[in-house]
Amino acid sequence: MSDGFIELRDIRKVFSGVVALDAMSLVIKPGEIHCLAGENGSGKSTVIKIMSGVYQPDGGEFLIDGKPVTGMTPIEAIAHGVQVIYQDFSLFGNLTVAENLAMNVHLGEKRRLMNWRRTRTIAREAVDRLGVELDLDAEVASLPTAGKQLVAIARALMSDARLIIMDEPTTALTRKEVETLFRIVRDIQARGIAILFVSHKMREMLEISERITVIRNGRKVAEGPTGDFDEALITRHMTGGDILNEPYVWTPPPGTQVPPRLEIRDLTVPGKCEGLNLAIRPGEIVGLSGLLGSGRTELALALFGMVPNHRGEILIDGKPARLRTTQEAIDAGIAYVPEDRLTEGLFLPQSIKRNMLATSYERLARNLVIDRSQAEEMTQGMVRAMQIATPTAEKPVMQLSGGNQQRVVLARWLLTDARVLILNGPTVGVDVGSKAEIHAKIRELAQHHGLAVLMISDDVLELVQNCNRIVLMHRGRFIDDLPAADVTEETVSDRLKTFT
Amino acid sequence: MALLRRSETVIAGILLLAMVLIGTINPAFWQLDNLFSLMRSNVIIGIMALGVLLVLISGGIDVSFPAFAVAAMYLTIKGMLALGYNGVVLPLLAATVMGLLFGAVNGFFVYKFRMIPLIVTLGTSAMVRGFLLGVVGTSMININKMPTALIDFARTEVVSVTKADGTTYGLTAMVLIYVGLALAMHLVLRYTMIGRSAYALGGDPEAARRAGFDLRKTIFFIYCAAGALAGFAGLLHSGMIWLANPRDFVGLELDVIAAVVLGGASIFGGRGSVLGTMLGVFMLVMVKNSLIIMRVDTTWQLVVVGSIVIVATALSAWRDRRRTA
Missing domain, CATH: 3.40.50.300 (P-loop containing nucleotide triphosphate hydrolases)
Structure with a gap:
């Protein structure tokens, strides 16, 4: 199967003797919403860093468009269309939305001077492309988390992205904001861009994704269409065991006059x-x-x-x-x-x-x-x-x-x-x-x-x-x-x- | 509305209020000769403040610039005397380059070893001062030995007024140099990528690295520029006071940092403007000047400047917290 945009085959990564990834495989098809599920410490972030060129794998094959790629740098990863939205968004809180959006374009063109009118034009385009309302002159620090996330997404979309990796994107969002985010994600998908959701929140994964890959201790333990999974199954794969959920029962102590704590x-x-x-x-x-x-x-x-x-x-x-x-x-x-x-x-x-x-x-x-x-x-x-x-x-x-x-x-x-x-x-x-x-x-x-x-x-x-x-x-x-x-x-x- | 929310507007408002207040206590404040002398006092602190502003924006701090200024000034004048050279442009250039090289040492340690700028600049400051007094000399160079070209240059005036009693006073042309440098700094900060990279670095160093800024270039630029401005200001200062004192500028870092913070720059980096800094410098100089006129003891002036640093920093920290909240 080489119909994937990006494919990891038996990827291995060792950090000073500690095996972070061992036989990790993952296929991301063009334009799909994929979820990478795993507990903290299971190797999710190492996978992100390999896909974005921050780390080089120590073994296994890494393919883009079916062709093996070795020694990819972060800049090459971006050139291949891989964009990561980090949990902290990597934004400049002290600068305006417009400048944050246009910054990468200016840097990419190796400009020496700052053209504020062009900055606004670039930012306006980026925001329009995402189809959201953002005050371009607002300082990013003054935006709520969801707003910052929108800026980060808009920025990721500016380069000709083919895959956007979102690292725990819903952590600091309210339910309503999560719904907005999902609408935007589906919208991005409609343009043929693949999304990789990295998360451990099962209900959200089941709601948004089309396919799920579960990682445990640096290995792929399950993979398949989302329809094949439910919460219990994902949990079992993620933890390697079942978790019991009994309700908590409290009975008042009989006949005593204990004051409330x-x-x-x-x-x-x-x-x-x-x-x-x-x-x-x-x-x-x-x-x-x-x-x-x-x-x-x-x-x-x-x-x-x-x-x-x-x-x-x-x-x-x-x-x-x-x-x-x-x-x-x-x-x-x-x-x-x-x-x-x-x-x-x-x-x-x-x-x-x-x-x-x-x-x-x-x-x-x-x-x-x-x-x-x-x-x-x-x-x-x-x-x-x-x-x-x-x-x-x-x-x-x-x-x-x-x-x-x-x-x-x-x-x-x-x-x-x-x-x-x-x-x-x-x-x-x-x-x-x-x-x-x-x-x-x-x-x-x-x-x-x-x-x-x-x-x-x-x-x-x-x-x-x-x-x-x-x-x-x-x-x-x-x-x-x-x-x-x-x-x-x-x-x-x-x-x-x-x-x- | 946006104009009202800007820090500069607030600072200008406070400045105006303070001027009215001081003018009421001491009507002589509004006399032209006092205002001219005030502006003259702005020049040296102001030029140094431009460098400190740049460093603060990038999230660093610099306490070494008074040492660099005094070293550049004293070495240049010693050199001029030794060579018998009497000029303006070359010595100013030499002092600037010396300051720049000192600044590069700061930049090297801050970038290469990722050291805390406060520690680096404290160290280089002590080293430079010690070296100057230990190796170069401790004696003051007075008016009788000072290169005349420098003094004549610093005496240039834009306007000159003759009073009724025949004495004259004027506005020093050095103000033009200060304003010119400030304008240049403003343009660099606002319209060049290196200027924006200082803001980015001060805003979030990790994000700046990920975005692909060349942080080595940025950090060296910042500390070299701060050093160069200090060196330039140092020599100009000796021309203006007709004296080269190798023990000059002690404690000046407090005044300058106070002025920059007063001007709305954030001590945590990422925020600050040239206009705000100029207003801050003016306010600080005015307050100190008024304290002198009111015959307040110099020790008490220290208390006032110290309080200004604390209050202004607290206010800007409070402002930043409110913005992010």
């Missing part, structure tokens, strides 16, 4: 949310969802002491708590795992140990000197308890996979003896396998340690499967409080769609 009364954050009332009992996992800007993150931040001007009452175990600083929140037993753990939660170059102990040093250093043996004991225990895949706790956190990083954040909070755990998008950017393990861990914490968990997520399925109650928020107010047993992913999603 967390209770908020009439909580108001000026301009963000108003008059919120909620009680979470020990062992409960309460899901919270709503569109971006619904005030859900502000609620979480208020509970974690980051919004000092909030009003209303917050009670922990029945006692009023003052939460005007993060230190007060931590002391009150509140733990917060932020949405963007990479920038908000972790010190990436630092060791697992230091990250885990970051909020416990006060306790460890009662006499001003850190109790090293106790610190060692605590981290070792946690590495084992959280099943973090590492030979040593001294390893820098940035060398861990997304799932393991998230576990380090969780471990940190467990060490503080938290009683209330607030999770904001706990599994964003985490692959299926780790996701299931993190969910199991959260359930265990609630069930066996009596934590009250507030899980904020866009992933409705995640909430339905792991919470016993789901609260929906819109324009700063709680709209629904639904027992998870009474809802399905569809009913909740439909309900969310009515919020605009």
Whole structure:
């Protein structure tokens, strides 16, 4: 079969002794929408880099239009019509949309002078070709993520692209923006340009693609038309095993008068949310969802002491708590795992140990000197308890996979003896396998340690499967409080769609 | 509306407000001789600020330019005295080239070893100053020895006014050089690819690399230009004050960086304009000048300039955060 535009045959890539790709094969036909599915660390990004000429394969064959290609550079890859849209879009936030779009043309022509009128003409053409509305004079940094993505796509289309590779394109998008993106992708396809979606979000893959290739541990493990796959099958291929999904059941302890772990009364954050009332009992996992800007993150931040001007009452175990600083929140037993753990939660170059102990040093250093043996004991225990895949706790956190990083954040909070755990998008950017393990861990914490968990997520399925109650928020107010047993992913999603 | 949102408009507004305020406290402020003397004080700081602006836009920082300026100035004048040469164009060229070569050293370390510009420029600054005082000399060259051609050149005036009491004052022609260089810098930044590459580098170095900018060329250009401007300004300065002092310009980096940041350039790179910088320089010089007129102690002037750096940086950081939010 040599009907492909680009074909990888048994590609092998080794980095200083570590095999990243081994017998990886992939065929992309002209004008098709193809999905490359795989967990983090499975070798997806290595495949992208080989296709875009950043890396050279160490073995196997790489063909373009049926002809073998060797030693391809990034510039040659572009000449062959391969364009990559990176996750960070590779745009200049400080420059205007027009300049970002025209930059490559100017550079390609090796110009010395900057012609602003021509810049606008080039940009106007690019935007028109994509058929979208973009303010050419807007600074890219001021655009929302979806807007930046449009700029990146428009730029990719300017060169005579035959294949556009999109690396995790939906990660930071809302559902509505994903739909817009898919419409644009189909539009691009209609012009005979192939699209390679690199992702681990199964529903989106099934929705958009025509063919799927699944990669695991650097090998192709499955390939075929999308119709042959369903979520369970892809998951099985990606992880090499089945993942069980049982709903979380919580039964109130009989006949006792235990006060709620967390209770908020009439909580108001000026301009963000108003008059919120909620009680979470020990062992409960309460899901919270709503569109971006619904005030859900502000609620979480208020509970974690980051919004000092909030009003209303917050009670922990029945006692009023003052939460005007993060230190007060931590002391009150509140733990917060932020949405963007990479920038908000972790010190990436630092060791697992230091990250885990970051909020416990006060306790460890009662006499001003850190109790090293106790610190060692605590981290070792946690590495084992959280099943973090590492030979040593001294390893820098940035060398861990997304799932393991998230576990380090969780471990940190467990060490503080938290009683209330607030999770904001706990599994964003985490692959299926780790996701299931993190969910199991959260359930265990609630069930066996009596934590009250507030899980904020866009992933409705995640909430339905792991919470016993789901609260929906819109324009700063709680709209629904639904027992998870009474809802399905569809009913909740439909309900969310009515919020605009 | 777009005009109102521009940083330059805001800075010009603040500048105007400050001028009115200072004028109310001290009516002598608005007198022509004071304004002329103010503009004269803008020249040297302003020329150096153009170089610092370029470096800041690219996401770097330069604290070595006062050392380069003083070295270029002192070496050139020493050379002129040794050779008995009395001219203007060649010495200015020599000082500029010297500054450029010093700047190339900065560029080399920043590009080749990907070192933090602050550390590189701190190091080269100390090395150049130490070398100058240790090897070349520590003695000042006074008016009696200074090359007369330089002094005569720096005395050129655009307009000259005679006061009622017979004394004269005028506007130095050096202002024209400053404005000319500023215009050139503006054109480079706005209408050349090398200028745009400085913005791209300051905006996102990784994206700039992927886009295919020749970052070596960009980085060398930036640091060489900053050094060249400093060397040129250094020699011009000695002509204007009739003195070549090898210990000159100490602490000037603070003033110049303060002026550039005050002019709306982002300390994080990617943003800044020549017009804003010129306004920032004017504001800083005016404030310092007023402090002198109000007989505020020099130590307190330091406090004021330091506060300006902090406040202006905080404001621009706040602005950048709001833009991206």
